[in-house]
Amino acid sequence: MNEIFLKIDGRKVQAKEGITVLQAAQSIGINIPTLCHHEKLEAYGACRICTVEAEIGGRPRLIAACVYPVEENLVVRTRSAKVDRTRRVILEELLAHAPDSVQLQALAQEYGADKNRFEKEPSFCVLCGLCVRYCAEIKKNNAVGFSDRGAKREISFIPEIASGSCWDCKECFPLCPTSYLQAAYVLIEALAK
Ligand code: SF4
Numbered sequence: 001m002n003e004i005f006l007k008i009d010g011r012k013v014q015a016k017e018g019i020t021v022l023q024a025a026q027s028i029g030i031n032i033p034t035l036c037h038h039e040k041l042e043a044y045g046a047c048r049i050c051t052v053e054a055e056i057g058g059r060p061r062l063i064a065a066c067v068y069p070v071e072e073n074l075v076v077r078t079r080s081a082k083v084d085r086t087r088r089v090i091l092e093e094l095l096a097h098a099p100d101s102v103q104l105q106a107l108a109q110e111y112g113a114d115k116n117r118f119e120k121e122p123s124f125c126v127l128c129g130l131c132v133r134y135c136a137e138i139k140k141n142n143a144v145g146f147s148d149r150g151a152k153r154e155i156s157f158i159p160e161i162a163s164g165s166c167w168d169c170k171e172c173f174p175l176c177p178t179s180y181l182q183a184a185y186v187l188i189e190a191l192a193k
């Protein structure tokens, strides 16, 4: 694969064509926050917390670093007033759903996000899809999936599959940025008794 050069936060980076801006930043130790990204899973690009600013065609644009591929001479800024504002609003929206999430609270502190800015709609799941995708892509099990659409979208365990396999696995639990996944599992266990 060809090597290309781009600039991230003023530093020249050599990267393999086809990798993402997130991977290129990580390769030189620059941290970009992620919520729905997992290195072993297909790129998903749902949460947008990895938003960075890139100059494309001479104009600054906001892109999701976890899905955007590196380009020759691309100029990327991982922190700017616009980037921080975008991440702050995303966090405020997510905190309305999962106000007790430790991971979200830590990010909120870093970006000055106000967890009370939006009216609370606690669903406790931020729909990052990590649990669903990990179970499907890595475990090839599909014990947990999405149900419904739009505002009603939520995750749920498939009782027939979960009862036979989740107890001995639970590998998705630590991936969840909120406590919802474990709570959902405990509930399904209790209902099964
Ligand atoms: S339960 Fe947790 S890991 Fe699963 S989609 Fe919701 S927030 Fe993500």
Ligand code: FES
Pocket (backbone or CB within 6 Å): 033, 034, 035, 036, 037, 044, 045, 046, 047, 048, 049, 050, 051, 064, 065, 066, 067
């Ligand atoms: S981490 Fe990039 S969109 Fe979620």
